[in-house]
Amino acid sequence: MSQESGLQRTPLLDALREELRGLDEQDLLWRVRTLQSPSAPHAKVDGKNVIVLCSNNYLGLANHPKLKQAAIAATRKYGAGSGSVRVIAGTMDLHVKLEKELATHRGTESSITFQSGYATNLGTIMCLVDERDLIISDELNHGSIIDGCRLTKAERRVYKHKDMGDLEKQLQGTERFRRVLVITDGVFSMDGDIAPLKDIVHLAQEHGAVTYVDDAHGDGVLGENGRGITNHFHLEGKVDVDMGTFSKAFGCVGGYVVGSKDLCTYLQNKVRSYLLSGSHPPAIAGACIAALQIVQKQPSLVKKLWDNTRYFKKGLKDIGFDTGNSETPITPVIVGDAGKARELADNLFKLGIFVLPIVFPMVARDKARVRTIVTSAHTRKDLDVALAAFEKVGKQLALI
Ligand SMILES: Cc1ncc(COP(=O)(O)O)c(C=O)c1O
Structure with a gap:
């Protein structure tokens, strides 16, 4: 084991660093964002107030x-x-x-x-x-x-x-x-x-x-x-x-x-x-x-989830995005190229919309996407704000 330049070095660590470098070069490393508030439609993420559209908190119960x-x-x-x-x-x-x-x-x-x-x-x-x-x-x-x-x-x-x-x-x-x-x-x-x-x-x-x-x-x-x-x-x-x-x-x-x-x-x-x-x-x-x-x-929770799902999915389709074969609150916005999916997610984040880019190996190389998930806790206004942001960034990136 050596400690040159303050970096602990062992054969295992060297091999792991090499692998990480390879992943980084292919832009395949997770860039994890951090919530500084409860999981809810409106949250503070990496210091920014955002509308969350990528949790699995379908019925808004995580912070109930x-x-x-x-x-x-x-x-x-x-x-x-x-x-x-x-x-x-x-x-x-x-x-x-x-x-x-x-x-x-x-x-x-x-x-x-x-x-x-x-x-x-x-x-x-x-x-x-x-x-x-x-x-x-x-x-x-x-x-x-x-x-x-x-x-x-x-x-x-x-x-x-x-x-x-x-x-x-x-x-x-x-x-x-x-x-x-x-x-x-x-x-x-x-x-x-x-x-x-x-x-x-x-x-x-x-x-x-x-x-x-x-x-x-x-x-x-x-x-x-x-x-x-x-x-x-x-x-x-x-x-x-x-x-x-x-x-x-x-x-x-x-x-x-x-x-x-x-x-x-x-x-x-x-x-x-x-x-x-x-x-x-x-x-x-x-x-x-x-x-x-x-x-x-409270059956109204599931009903609201589906009302929101239908509204948001239609909104994305009307804007001109490819939402694949989704039939549920999970709605992908398929853009194909991994770099474009990351750019879409990053630009949306700048506008206060938190969504996740999903790229290879989680999906096929040519099916990179941003995955959206609405919950019953989102309001119509939240969804309208998100749709407007999707439209703006979609146009900027020539995706629609
Ligand atoms: C289809 C499917 N099965 C199983 C799991 C694992 O569930 P859990 O988060 O409870 O470990 C997940 C979570 O990502 C999932 O999406």
Whole structure:
């Protein structure tokens, strides 16, 4: 180890710096902006007051007074930490209440919660398949699904995005596997389009395959009162594994699976990310319970989210932007070139609009974009101000 010119040098650090330099040269390094206020439609970001159009806080619950009160009350009563993993001494009555409340909201027999959606996908996929099995995955599935699949010893196949002909092809001749798992995002996180879950379930049933949906962007958004994609397509009880997260519409953190008692008991006994990692702090469990109660009592939140979504999406299209195949509050503004996407986001930020450029490897090289996400907490005025800024910068950059 040497310390020339004040820089700590080891073979590992040298190699990492070299890799970082390469990423920097390709403009692929994250430039993370910092919030100096709560996640809300109006926030202070990097010292500037902006309208936020890139959070997943779909229902505006992240800074909701009832969630804050619930988190404070839970901390007062139960302390800051849970003290253990769920199966040893880390299950408090709050965790049990949260799982009951979630099952009630989703109309299922049971539910199981995890530390995050990422931990849910990794652990659950890993415990369902092994070397005797096959996973068939949509090519645009979220990275947490991809990572979960990579951690298994199952054979893996990828079908073209939402292409049911290709899925059917991949399902042919799979009899030799003990289990075939067809896995899909409910709402695709970069494009905002919805998986054809009815067709997927139908094809899977025809071929004796098992279905798994990651509804991270559908829970609290799709279906009656935000009951998710299975409700949206009237598929309750027909999808084998129905997974979601509290980190988006519910404004907190934590992943989950809803379903039968037997499925949840199996996962409690088998999922390594559940068995081997500390449970939610009381504040989180308390706030998640409050979020579910609000969503159940206030259908107007989901309605407002969709009113805003339709208004903003139409506004962007009318201006002349390519919004791809989005069907949900996630609306991409596709510009193609990565540099242009960054310029669009940077110029919008200067005008007080916070959006995120999404570039390769998160999307194809020629599909760079700015991703917008409206919430139920935005006002019409917020959306009009944002649309005017998009139009101004779009013209400046000759994108429209
Ligand atoms: C489709 C999808 N699945 C899973 C996750 C992970 O969820 P969490 O943030 O709860 O870890 C995300 C979050 O980015 C997501 O977009």
